[in-house]
Amino acid sequence: MARKILTVVGARPQFIKAAVLSAALRQVATEVLVHTGQHYDQNLSRVFFDQLPLPTPDVALGVGSGTHGEQTGEMLKRLDPVIQREQPDWVLVYGDTNSTLAGALAAAKLQVPVAHVEAGLRSYNRAMPEEVNRVLTDHLAARLYCPAPFAARQLALEGITQGVSVVGDVMDEALALVPERPASWLGTLGLQAGGYHLATVHRQENTDDGRRLAAIITALGTLPGPVVWPMHPRTRARLDQAGSHLPAGIRVVEPVGYPESLALIRHARAVVTDSGGVQREAGLLGVPCYILRTETEWLDLLEGGHAVLVPEPGDLAAAMASGQARGQARSAATGVAAAIVSDLIQA
Ligand code: UD1
Ligand code: UDP
Numbered sequence: 001m002a003r004k005i006l007t008v009v010g011a012r013p014q015f016i017k018a019a020v021l022s023a024a025l026r027q028v029a030t031e032v033l034v035h036t037g038q039h040y041d042q043n044l045s046r047v048f049f050d051q052l053p054l055p056t057p058d059v060a061l062g063v064g065s066g067t068h069g070e071q072t073g074e075m076l077k078r079l080d081p082v083i084q085r086e087q088p089d090w091v092l093v094y095g096d097t098n099s100t101l102a103g104a105l106a107a108a109k110l111q112v113p114v115a116h117v118e119a120g121l122r123s124y125n126r127a128m129p130e131e132v133n134r135v136l137t138d139h140l141a142a143r144l145y146c147p148a149p150f151a152a153r154q155l156a157l158e159g160i161t162q163g164v165s166v167v168g169d170v171m172d173e174a175l176a177l178v179p180e181r182p183a184s185w186l187g188t189l190g191l192q193a194g195g196y197h198l199a200t201v202h203r204q205e206n207t208d209d210g211r212r213l214a215a216i217i218t219a220l221g222t223l224p225g226p227v228v229w230p231m232h233p234r235t236r237a238r239l240d241q242a243g244s245h246l247p248a249g250i251r252v253v254e255p256v257g258y259p260e261s262l263a264l265i266r267h268a269r270a271v272v273t274d275s276g277g278v279q280r281e282a283g284l285l286g287v288p289c290y291i292l293r294t295e296t297e298w299l300d301l302l303e304g305g306h307a308v309l310v311p312e313p314g315d316l317a318a319a320m321a322s323g324q325a326r327g328q329a330r331s332a333a334t335g336v337a338a339a340i341v342s343d344l345i346q347a
Contacts, residue, residue: 003029003345006088006112008079010038010063010099013171013277015048016258017094017117020173023053024337028345032086036075036099037062041233043255051257052177068098068129075102083110090115090143090344094170095276096134104137115344117170119144120151121297129204143347145170145340147333150299163347167340168333171280174258175332181263189228189253193267197223199250202232203274206292210242212313216292219313220272221247223320227272228264230256270320270327272310279307286329290319306330 005025009018018033025031035057039045049056061078063071075098083091083106091107093100094117104114116137123131138144138160146152147169155164183193199220207213213235220227227250231239239246246252256264265271265281270288273279279298282289289307301307305326310316319325 003090004032004086004088005029005090005092005115005344006032006034006083006086006107007092008034008036008099008103009057009094010036010075011095011097012039012044012048012255014094014097014099015045015054016052016174016177016277017170019048019052019054019177020170021092021117021337021340022055024341025344026055028341032059032082032088033057034059034061034079034082034103036079036102037064038071038075038097038099040064041255043257044233047257051259072098072102075099076106079103079106080110083107083112088112090347092117092344093137093141094118096121096130096137098129098133100137101133104140108140113142113347114140115143115145115340115347116141117145117340118147119164120146120153120155122154123295123297125295127205143344145343147171148300165339165343167343168336169280170336170340171277172284172332173334173336175262175281175284178259180266181259183263183267185260185263186267189251191226191228191267194269196226196228196268197270197272198264198268198278199227199229199272200232200275200278201229201273201292202234203293206274207232207235207238210238213238213242214244215313217244217246217250219316220250222317223249223272225249225269226251228253228268230254230261230264270325272316282327283307283330284332286327288320288323288325288327290316290325292316301330304328304330 063074093103144164146166271282272290283301283306294311308324
């Protein structure tokens with residue numbers, strides 16, 4: 001009988017990653033797609049199901065927003081009966097969100113083996129909710145799919161060597177999922193290829209500290225030319241609360257879909273971000289990337305000179321002026337989905 005895989009997703013980057021695997025998975029196994037409801041706005045959730053080869057979720061838990069405890073707890077509560085009813089052979093989780101941890105923990109407690117895509121990444125900063133989520137998920141997982149050798153080495157340092165494989169970065173393959181928007185599409189935002197900077201900022205450590213968010217806005221305001229900023233609702237909520245006014249050069253737009261996001265990255269002069277996925281995509285497309293964080297999990301981007309860390313927002317303009325990020329295209333991993341699916345159905 002075909003293997004049954006229960007996939008748990010809930011946040012924007014997970015819809016993209018799951019779209020890479022879902023079609024391949026459904027050719028050889030039964031997939032039950034569970035959407036926790038962590039992201040629920042049309043432009044953070046529905047748009048990706050409309051744009052990407054990702055089926056409508058079989059189960060929608062509708063958890064929504066809350067504190068970490070409320071959100072994760074509610075997911076656990078609602079996942080339990082679904083896993084018990086479906087009796088999957090594996091629960092498959094992606095990345096490092098609260099949906100990832102809830103999926104892994106619910107499964108492990110019900111003695112269903114867990115497979116983790118994007119295993120072994122570490123910031124070694126436990127103040128990040130994502131670090132807690134990924135460490136715990138890796139320690140619960142029986143199959144760990146690493147994007148690069150350094151991630152497998154990091155797992156080994158924690159004593160995790162069984163079930164680990166280096167398959168490449170699933171986000172690389174996502175680029176081939178749908179055609180990117182052409183450069184002419186930028187005109188709908190009043191932009192021209194090479195004539196703007198792209199900013200995305202949504203991490204808790206950048207948004208929830210009002211002074212730091214204000215420093216980021218000031219820094220973006222000093223960059224030449226327009227800065228287009230598809231704004232995550234978390235960031236918008238913080239700015240609304242603070243009653244902040246943005247400098248004239250910053251153009252806030254609603255979060256965009258995936259082919260639009262790729263076009264914005266590809267044609268930007270440079271990208272300023274705290275997003276994991278946007279870092280990867282900038283590196284792949286050869287666009288210089290400035291990371292508004294004190295560390296990144298993606299060590300290969302730093303080593304390759306694709307990206308530089310800018311821990312202090314006030315240093316952004318100087319880092320850019322000295323051209324610290326080289327913006328050479330990175331070669332894409334291939335066969336990632338095929339490797340994961342083939343391993344999972346034989347495991
Ligand atoms: C989450 C992940 C983060 C990931 C990001 C991808 C955790 C701990 N964080 O962060 O790792 O990089 O998703 O985008 O899992 N909100 C809305 N509409 C929505 C969703 C959220 O308005 O559809 C607002 C709510 O005010 C909510 C806030 O955004 O409280 C934060 O949402 P949440 O899902 O908790 O975390 P993200 O910041 O999206
Ligand atoms: N993205 C998108 N629309 C946007 C901003 C980002 O489609 O307005 C895409 C981006 O290209 C990448 C993924 O979303 O593929 C990254 O998600 P996000 O930054 O929310 O989360 P992270 O990767 O940091 O967990």
